[in-house]
Amino acid sequence: MANVAAVRKKLVTVCRECHRVVEGEACGICGSSNLSTDWTGYLVIIDPERSEVAKKMNIKLPGRYALKVR
Numbered sequence: 001m002a003n004v005a006a007v008r009k010k011l012v013t014v015c016r017e018c019h020r021v022v023e024g025e026a027c028g029i030c031g032s033s034n035l036s037t038d039w040t041g042y043l044v045i046i047d048p049e050r051s052e053v054a055k056k057m058n059i060k061l062p063g064r065y066a067l068k069v070r
């Protein structure tokens with residue numbers, strides 16, 4: 001969990017629609033520009049098919065996500 005603090009320091013933005021970590025002005029997955037820097041819980045999904053968390057959050061693609069977005 002040491003990763004969380006390091007990532008937050010850089011003011012990483014996440015998509016409010018699909019919770020994916022976004023690099024740039026808009027989400028690369030859903031195209032939304034509804035982004036937030038106020039989030040908690042850094043989540044790396046490698047295999048969505050086998051991840052219970054991914055299923056719960058309706059994540060279909062591997063990548064980096066935020067658990068909760070405000």
Ligand SMILES: [Zn+2]
Pocket residue numbers: 015016017018019020027028029030031032
């Ligand atoms: Zn998105």
